[in-house]
Amino acid sequence: MDPKLSEVSQLCELFKAALVRNDFDKCATLLSQLKVLLTAFRSLPPLFEATPSAIHELTVARDIYEHAVILSVKTEDQDAFERDFFQLKPYYTDAGDRLPQSQQEFPILGLNLLRLLVQNRIAEFHTELELLSASALENPCINHAVELEQSFMEGAYNRVLTARQKVPHETYVYFMDLLAKTVRDEIAGCSEKAYDSLSINDARQMLMFSSDQELSGYINETFVCHSSGGSHPPYSLLWCVLVGLAAFRNLPSSISYPAFQIKLTFGDIGKEHPEWEIKNGHVIFQKAKESAPCKEIPSLQLITQTLSYARELERIV
16 A cells, blocks of 8 residues: 555544544644645545546545544534535545445535525525435435425424434534524514513423523523624514515504514614513513614605606616
8 A cells, every 4th residue: 555545544543533532632633634645645636637546545535524524513613614525525526436425425415505504505505405416315314404494494493493303413413503593593583573571481482492591591692692782683574574564555653463563663673682681480572672762764755766766667668
């Protein structure tokens, strides 16, 4: 065996052993050494030269990058995941017909789909799906990500949250936790617009926490901190739709529905997330409701401008 290939193989085994032990510092050191050594092999992407040991070199390199992806998940480093995945991908596509299929291929492809979903990169999610074969789409790891995307787009948040209990691979838990956080933030954003308050039991069930302590921890982490200047969950789709309707249909500035009392003003969009408070067995929403008055939507002006644009377009057509 080529001495360089033998050295890479030995370091690869040490790298995998360190990964099993969760010795991440050792893993990072070995991975850096391995990536440097791999540059000496001309059989690897992008050259793909037909050297005598090309198959062995490709197999070892693929194994290294697969474990590098797993390392990035364990260290919760999404940037490293993206870098290592793109280095690994040619071994599944360009060299796929030259190598035996890896047992890690579908779990890692599914992980990448889940990452794109968590990062809300839906267009890239569907682009990656189009590149997969029909047989790959039937794999449980791929199908899991597809079903999650469908549930997320349908607003079936309960299915998204419960999907964590049946992940097809242990490495999926990290991204599932991130997705669950995103979903809970969206539910929370809708809840505070729909209700003035909820009982702790109802709030816990709505956000699908198993205990009051988890709910309290979520509120303290997500909402109390935001009152001092942090990021906030996105405003609900319903809220945005109602604002749009008010602008173009001249709805009154205050709309009353069961469990709704909404003030439609431009100032509400993008302001700091209102602080929540637990008091007397209830979660009190929008503690900071009493803010400075905001400018009302200039409904008549918007309607006039829209009709003017429509007339101009009609003349052009």
